[in-house]
Amino acid sequence: xxxxxxxxxxxxxxxxxxxxxxxxxxxxxxxxxxxxxxxxxxxxxxxxxxxxxxxxxxxxxxxxxxxxxxxxxxxxxxxxxxxxxxxxxxxxxxxxxxxxxxxxxxxxxxxxxxxxxxxxxxxxxxxxxxxxxxxxxxxxxxxxxxxxxxxxxxxxxxxxxxxxxxxxxxxxxxxxxxxxxxxxxxxxxxxxxxxxxxxxxxxxxxxxxxxxxxxxxxxxxxxxxxxxxxxxxxxxxxxxxxxxxxxxxxxxxxxxxxxxxxxxxxxxxxxxxxxxxxxxxxxxxxxxxxxxxxxxxxxxxxxxxxxxxxxxxxxxxxxxxxxxxxxxxxxxxxxxxxxxxxxxxxxxxxxxxxxxxxxxxxxxxxxxxxxxxxxxxxxxxxxxxxxxxxxxxxxxxxxxxxxxxxxxxxxxxxxxxxxxxxxxxxxxxxxxxxxxxxxxxxxxxxxxxxx
Amino acid sequence: xxxxxxxxxxxxxxxxxxxxxxxxxxxxxxxxxxxxxxxxxxxxxxxxxxxxxxxxxxxxxxxxxxxxxxxxxxxxxxxxxxxxxxxxxxxxxxxxxxxxxxxxxxxxxxxxxxxxxxxxxxxxxxxxxxxxxxxxxxxxxxxxxxxxxxxxxxxxxxxxxxxxxxxxxxxxxxxxxxxxxxxxxxxxxxxxxxx
Numbered sequence: 001x002x003x004x005x006x007x008x009x010x011x012x013x014x015x016x017x018x019x020x021x022x023x024x025x026x027x028x029x030x031x032x033x034x035x036x037x038x039x040x041x042x043x044x045x046x047x048x049x050x051x052x053x054x055x056x057x058x059x060x061x062x063x064x065x066x067x068x069x070x071x072x073x074x075x076x077x078x079x080x081x082x083x084x085x086x087x088x089x090x091x092x093x094x095x096x097x098x099x100x101x102x103x104x105x106x107x108x109x110x111x112x113x114x115x116x117x118x119x120x121x122x123x124x125x126x127x128x129x130x131x132x133x134x135x136x137x138x139x140x141x142x143x144x145x146x147x148x149x150x151x152x153x154x155x156x157x158x159x160x161x162x163x164x165x166x167x168x169x170x171x172x173x174x175x176x177x178x179x180x181x182x183x184x185x186x187x188x189x190x191x192x193x194x195x196x197x198x199x200x201x202x203x204x205x206x207x208x209x210x211x212x213x214x215x216x217x218x219x220x221x222x223x224x225x226x227x228x229x230x231x232x233x234x235x236x237x238x239x240x241x242x243x244x245x246x247x248x249x250x251x252x253x254x255x256x257x258x259x260x261x262x263x264x265x266x267x268x269x270x271x272x273x274x275x276x277x278x279x280x281x282x283x284x285x286x287x288x289x290x291x292x293x294x295x296x297x298x299x300x301x302x303x304x305x306x307x308x309x310x311x312x313x314x315x316x317x318x319x320x321x322x323x324x325x326x327x328x329x330x331x332x333x334x335x336x337x338x339x340x341x342x343x344x345x346x347x348x349x350x351x352x353x354x355x356x357x358x359x360x361x362x363x364x365x366x367x368x369x370x371x372x373x374x375x376x377x378x379x380x381x382x383x384x385x386x387x388x389x390x391x392x393x394x395x396x397x398x399x400x401x402x403x404x405x406x407x408x409x410x411x412x413x414x415x416x417x418x419x420x421x422x423x424x425x426x427x428x429x430x431x432x433x434x435x436x437x438x439x440x441x442x443x444x445x446x447x448x449x450x451x
Numbered sequence: 452x453x454x455x456x457x458x459x460x461x462x463x464x465x466x467x468x469x470x471x472x473x474x475x476x477x478x479x480x481x482x483x484x485x486x487x488x489x490x491x492x493x494x495x496x497x498x499x500x501x502x503x504x505x506x507x508x509x510x511x512x513x514x515x516x517x518x519x520x521x522x523x524x525x526x527x528x529x530x531x532x533x534x535x536x537x538x539x540x541x542x543x544x545x546x547x548x549x550x551x552x553x554x555x556x557x558x559x560x561x562x563x564x565x566x567x568x569x570x571x572x573x574x575x576x577x578x579x580x581x582x583x584x585x586x587x588x589x590x591x592x593x594x595x596x597x598x599x600x601x602x603x604x605x606x607x608x609x610x611x612x613x614x615x616x617x618x619x620x621x622x623x624x625x626x627x628x629x630x631x632x633x634x635x636x637x638x639x640x641x642x643x644x645x646x
Contacts, residue, residue, distance in 0.1 A: 010478065017482030018489070034630050037508035039641060040601035044537025047575045055533050056579060061610035063502045063634045112613050119616040127492050132631070134496040139489075146485060150478070206617035219521055219613070261478040335627045360511045360626025 010263045014150055037364050069137040072111065076141060076160065079103055080148045083155040086424065087266045091433065093424035099159040100168055108162030113218040117145045117156065118163065118251040119209050121193070122200035129201035145251070149258030153265030157245060157255060158422035163214050164245050167237040168423065174241045174284030182286050183400065185247040190396040193250035198389045202381055204334040208250055241284035245421060256418040265417040268426045270436045273412035280413070282426040287419035294407035304405045312402065316394040323390015324383060331382040340375035343368060500634035503618045507604035507639060509628035512589035512596075516605055519620040520587070526611035527587035527620065529565075529603050531580050534643035536602035538575035542568070544595035544603045545578060560590050582608065601641060609637050 049055070079099060086095035107116065115123075120142035127134035145156035157164050177185075196208045209215070213233040216222030222230075236243050245252055259265055268279050268288065279288055294301065331337045342357040347368070361371060415426065427433050438444045463471075505516075505527065516527035545568060546552045547560045556564055565584035569577045580603075587605060595603040621629030632639070 013475070014478060014482040017479045018486035020483055020486060034506065034632070034639070035509075037506065039508050040596045042535060042537075042600040043598065044539055044600050046535075047538050047573070049538070049575065050572045053571055056577065058530050058533065060530070060606075060638050060640070061608065063500065063609035063612070063614065063637050066498070066500055066634065069500055112615075114613065114615050116616075123616065124488065124492065127496065128488065133499075133501065133633075134492055135500045135634075136496055136498050137500060139492055139496050143485070143489065150481060150485070205622055209615065209617035210619075210622065215615075216521075221521055221523055257477075258481055261474050261481060263478075335624075339625075339627065356511060356513045356625030360509065360628070363511055363626070364509060 007263055011151070014263065018147075066137075069135075073137050073140045073144075075106065076144055079160045080144055080155060083159045083422070084148065084152045087155055087158060087422040088152055088264065091270060091424065091427050091436075093427055096159050096422075096424045100165045103160050104162050104165035104169065107160070108166065108214075108218045113162055113212070113215040114209075115141050116162065117141045118161070118249060119206065119212070121251055121254075122196055122206045122208055125197045125200040126203060129203075131201070131203040146254055146258055149255045149262060151263050153259040153262045153417050153422055154252075154255045154420065155266075155422050157252065158266075158424070161245075162218065163212075163249070164242060164421065166214055166217065166234070167242045167244060170234055170237050171241050171284060172238050175239050176281075177240060177286055179286070182246070183404065187396060187400060188247050189249055189253050191393050192248055193253045194389045194392040194396075196250050198330070198385050199333055202334060202378065202385060204331075213244065241286075242421065246285060246419075259420070260418040262417060266415055266420055266422040266424070268413060268415050269430045269432045271432055273414075274432060275412065276431055277413070278431060279426045279429040282429040283415070283420075284425065285419060285421060285423070287415050287421070288426060289410055289414050289416050291412060292408065292410045294409060296407070298407065301405065301407045305402065308398070308402045308405055312395075312398040315398040316391050319390040319392070319394025319397075320387045321390065323386045323388065323393070326390070327379070327382040327386035330386050331379055334378055334382070336371070337375055337378055337382075340371050343371060497633065500614075501631040502609060502614055502634050502637045503607050503612065503621060504630055504632045504637060504639050505605050505607060506628045506630055507601075507606070507641060509626045510589070510592070510605055511626045511628075512593040512605070513625055514588045514590070515623045515625070516620050517586045517588040519623040521615060521619055522611060522613065524585070525587040525620070526608055526613070527605050528582045528585045528608045528611075529580050529587065529589065529591055530606045530608075530640075531578060532602045532604070532641045532643075533577075535600050535641060536578065537600050538571060538577065539599060540574040540576055542576065542578060542595070543598040544591035546594075548594060548598075560594055562586070562588060562590065566591060604641060606638055606640075 079102075082099055083096065086092050086099060107113070115138050120138050123132060123134050123138045124142050126132040127139075145160070148155055159165065192208075196206075199205050199207050211226075211229070213226070213230045216226045217230045217234070233244060268282075275291065277290075280290060282288060296304075332341070339357040339361055342355045343361050346354065346358050435444065517525055520526055541552070543560075545560060545566050546558055550558050550560075552558050554568070559566070563584045563586055565581045565586075567579050567581060569579070571577050589605050592603045592605055595601055618629060630639075
């Protein structure tokens with residue numbers, strides 16, 4: 001089969017899979033509405049006002065129009081298309097750079113970083129769990145980068161994401177992070193994703209947004225802790241390329257996965273690798289992998305792999321157990337659980353004075369039983385989902401060990417698609433690229449080359 | 452990348468087949484997972500945007516709205532439902548109940564003097580809020596809810612709010628009064644009873 005035929009087949013398969021999934025998935029019920037609470041009584045009778053008196057009316061300005069929200073989706077799509085073309089077709093670092101600046105200004109400073117695909121992971125989690133109606137625009141923000149990742153790799157990361165952009169631009173002197181540290185720190189992103197899904201799906205909080213180090217910079221406001229965190233991450237970003245993307249970003253987990261199996265992705269060379277090693281140090285993000293022979297022989301490899309595969313269920317089970325143990329404290333992030341605990345502390349006279357949560361509860365004039373029932377329901381939910389989260393952490397660690405023990409042979413210098421953020425820095429390091437550019441300018445006669 | 456195996460006439464090895472199989476399976480499952488999510492969300496999504504709002508009946512005026520918003524001053528403001536206002540001469544949303552009760556700054560409850568009053572007739576006074584001065588602390592709301600008709604209450608003002616995915620005030624709200632509403636009905640207003 002030809003290369004083109006293969007690519008076409010892959011595209012058809014992905015589209016068919018997406019379609020089939022959509023058909024199966026469209027069978028769920030919609031979520032609840034706003035809770036009714038009694039208003040304060042009207043104590044003062046309305047006076048007789050003079051005939052000619054005109055009562056003032058308070059205006060209630062509408063939110064930003066939906067047209068503008070749809071326009072944002074359009075801009076995101078346009079930016080993704082441009083990013084794909086710059087990285088894969090035109091191979092232009094300059095183009096990518098301009099796009100980075102543009103997206104940082106618009107999605108970062110103008111739109112103040114909300115809504116972003118990273119945060120939208122949480123809307124989607126809460127939506128899938130049934131607690132939230134996801135606006136189409138938010139859904140589009142979540143899905144577009146993923147769909148692009150499945151076809152052309154992490155082009156969203158390269159130039160569209162404002163969080164990536166700000167790190168990309170402040171990088172002055174990249175230090176090489178050793179492989180073992182890279183692999184180890186990379187696990188945090190998976191754990192963070194699990195935690196974010198757990199907390200958002202239970203309706204507790206959107207942790208990604210709460211600890212977004214850059215949003216306070218986009219808004220030029222925020223409390224001291226978050227500004228300090230932002231400053232610190234920016235400082236680190238000057239010497240370590242994109243630390244947030246590589247070690248923390250929860251969305252990167254999904255994009256990495258998509259990119260690894262993508263139909264195509266950004267490559268260092270425009271045609272073939274000549275093993276010149278010139279690109280070896282070109283990537284500040286450790287995405288370029290050198291040709292390698294397996295470090296161990298087949299037999300020891302098989303034994304290690306067997307042992308690790310046997311250990312995998314044990315690691316997952318350990319995770320499930322630890323996750324279950326942590327559910328009590330994780331549940332404390334949910335408002336209703338906090339309120340129930342405060343009310344219980346007050347009822348058992350364990351706390352002096354009335355906490356705000358208790359006052360708020362009394363004002364609703366609901367029964368304590370109702371509150372405790374809701375708390376028990378939430379605790380059960382946290383118990384189950386925290387166990388799942390623990391299992392996920394176990395699985396991630398176990399699978400990492402398994403994957404590290406696989407024997408891999410690599411013959412060329414390659415941009416590992418999972419880690420490559422398609423920034424285009426390596427293009428000009430490749431002599432084949434220079435040849436391509438020269439050919440395009442007409443300086444080299446192609447006939448002469450082939451002889 | 453994909454065409455690397457195309458250059459020779461050699462048969463693919465078992466390893467090649469395995470790798471292609473794993474890749475294909477992963478691609479298919481990711482694709483169908485994506486589709487599954489899209490389909491499931493199709494029923495739970497809406498063309499409307501979602502915006503934050505305060506349920507005024509759950510609010511306990513803890514003053515967090517004034518300090519936790521990412522904006523300074525806060526996008527939460529006191530609004531005045533004139534239709535249910537009692538036009539009280541001695542308004543406990545306006546006067547400091549514990550203080551000297553003069554119309555001078557020392558007698559007013561509002562820390563920024565954002566409430567202005569004007570005589571209408573007899574003992575009746577009209578109250579108006581200057582939103583640019585209001586910081587959303589809700590002290591006036593507390594007074595009006597306690598002794599008056601609850602005509603003062605806090606609302607997220609959508610000409611100011613930047614609609615963060617996670618509202619920082621909602622996170623700090625002790626009463627769980629923050630809700631997300633469809634952008635087409637973005638306020639929870641107190642209306643005069645239809646009688």
